[in-house]
Amino acid sequence: MTRDQEHPKDPERPKNPDPPQPPNAPEPPVPDIEPPGGDREVPDEDVRPEHPRPEPPG
Helix, strand or coil: CCHHHHCCCCCCCCCCCCCCCCCCCCCCCCCCCCCCCCCCCCCCCCCCCCCCCCCCCC
């Protein structure tokens, strides 16, 4: 028995040489636990270590 007989080709289904990739393939996997510091779900206004907000005079 050949592979073609076991799995006949379906003319309606195009042959995909590459396996289906998840939608978040280009992004690294996000861990379920929050990183130390809790900088997840925090607005950019509150967390800006590179550009601290200048304090108002007085």
